[in-house]
Amino acid sequence: MVTATALEAELLELAGSVPDPELPVLTLQELGVVRAARLDGPDTVEVDLTPTYTGCPAIEAMSLDIERVLRAHGMRRITVRTVLTPAWSTDDITPEGRRKLREFGIAPPRVRHDSGPVALPLGPTRTKGTADTEAEPVRCPHCGSSETELLSRFSSTACKALRRCLACREPFDHFKEL
Incomplete structure (x- = not known):
């Protein structure tokens, strides 16, 4: 495993500081989509970016924003590579x-305790505590x-579902688990 240089770590942090175009309350680092930054020369960098799903329409905007931030930091040649x-x-x-x-008013995805595919339950649409389902x-x-x-x-994006609270009756987005 290759250890990142101090400059690569700084460039990764800068790329990760870019706000997500669909959820501007989050940075790309907080979303977990910026994976690596590698120097290919004194002013050349390659950034690995993993979309939330392969058809993500925001990947181009993310790439352009990363390029803009890194150019402002003195990088002249920037490649943002989509890594699946x-x-x-x-x-x-x-x-x-x-x-x-x-x-921000969006229910975050539930934390999964195992790895692998996410089950898609086709049962009831209401959730009432942990006895309702295994999740x-x-x-x-x-x-x-x-x-x-x-x-x-x-909901507003493919990665979110629209839900309503039965207690306060407010609608809200839920960031779906993947």
């Missing part, structure tokens, strides 16, 4: 990113209630 392996997972969202999602309930980001219902499997 290993695939991004909602487990890659940092604890700080999960906190920011909740504060943790989707909690309302407004009042914290575990009694919520699914309104639509898709």
